[in-house]
Amino acid sequence: MSRNRITDILNIDYPILQGGMAWVSTGELALAVSLAGGLGIIAAGNAPADVIEEEIKKVKKETDKPFGVNIMLLSPHVDEIMDLVVKEKVPVVTTGAGNPGKYMEKLKEADIKVIPVVPSIALAKRLEKQKVDALIAEGTEAGGHIGELTTMALVPQIVDAVNIPVIAAGGIADGRGMIAAFALGAEGVQIGTRFVCAKECTVHNNYKEAVIKAKDRDTVVSGRSTGHPVRSIKNKLTGKFNQLEKEGAKAEEIEELGAGKMALAAKDGDTSLGSVMAGQVAAMIKEEKTAKEIIDEVVTEAKELEQNLKLDF
Template sequence: MFNTRVTQLLGIQYPIIQGGMAWVATHELAAAVSEAGGLGIIAAGNAPGDFVRNEIRALKKKTDKPFGVNIMLLSPFVEDVVDIVCQEGVPVVTTGAGNPGKYLDRFREKGIKVIPVVPSVALAKRLEKQGVDAFIVEGTEAGGHIGELTTMALVPQVCDAVDLPVIAAGGIADGRGFIAALALGAEGVQVGTRFVCSTEAKVHSSYKDALINAKDRDAIVTGRTTGHPVRVIKNQFTREFLEMEKNGASVEELEAAGAGKLRLAVVDGDIDNGSVMSGQIAGMIKDIKSCRDIIEGMVQEALTSNERINQLSGGGLDG
């Protein structure tokens, strides 16, 4: 059941990809996920090229397993990061916040697999024609920057529209979500928020506590008026930000208010005044585990869920 086109494409044991979360997805986390059989991802975010190079080299000292780098295409350092990814022999690139088309030839020359994050059928169809290798189809349940369609609605529509492997993202934290994504037609899952609460994530303990203590309705959306909505845990910062939006603050004013707030939460641990990005599944997280325990737990729970489907219907996902 777990031997899919995604595991074959990436050379990994389980079709579980770690999300490329800025300030969270460091080499420590990525290496741990890769060692546990998934695909670890280093987040380039808005970091300069030299920082990304150092992260790649540090990861290689911890694991010889496949890994990837997430490139945010709106980063001011994107050209440098693309150069470094090509120079350092990174096997997989995931992309967000744009179309990676202009870089595809360079990635192909280096044998790099390219998997863009897509929030719509239209973008998936366009990128398939441009020659990407797979898609991460992300629903609005995800943390951080989000689209509008839910994972359950978006994933099967993209699966029906393209021939490439689809990796479902947004609202997946355990084996039940894993098996549900496979049932929707995906051949793998991307997991973000659950990995924040791992022992290997170099995140301030207060940030992890905020996720563990979150309830089902605590992950809200800010920034809709800017055209770049973000899902975060509600706190003093979100109350002030939403009030600014309500009072008609300009995009520039809102961007200035949000500048540096993710780092404030992740690194400094200020969970009242920082941006605590999180998916809607935060209410499901009750503990901090190693990446290996998280992945193996997801796999075992997916198998158990499939057995239950077999009992109820006379045949699970594998017949």
């Protein structure tokens, strides 16, 4: 648990990043995580630049600690968001749903650290050549948009394929997951679902309760036929997705059903017809805690395991 390339690159106390979750990862949550020694991340999602600017100001008003913005490259506002993070001198940008190559020159000129999420070795190698600072290898256990490979299979393959540091994501909620990720060669972890139940997270309480009540098999994947599968907690909406896919519905029809459903759950608290995106670790989350309590607990458990784990073969 000593300092490594991730803590040095990001200038943070612990190699823990908070996942960028649309409608969940607001300025309040990012601020709390950064103050606790991790890297808080604001999720841009599909929001326009003026909305994200307000979230950035919430963090900058209270601290000068590093934080980041997660930018979905499929967002209709991606160009404006990129201009915004440059203007606001956001320290770190994580990206999802594609290759940020066309923005790299602009981001690096602004001295912004760029850390894309990758689901495959091919993209990891391509991004290393584009001089990104690190990579987030995200397994299919994660909530939200996912790839196909598991974290345990994906992380060591990406670590072996590149020379830049790798952050593991997907299926990590405690110190055990963190130590496991380090054993696979990662130098940091990204935790999403557990931070949904941080006290500072402004998501609707119904959403938090759905995560806390979730059992081991309660997350399901929808939308595989569209090429953009999403993991969320099983409810009436996922049942509708499943029915459409069984009937061979077109991708447009399936995507139309999903439009606005994340906000319906996260803001309005409709956890029946809204999209309650969460990872498979949801069943491990039993209560709401502050971001500091979560980070302290993860780090303490990881340190104890590091000291006590003695393997004798």
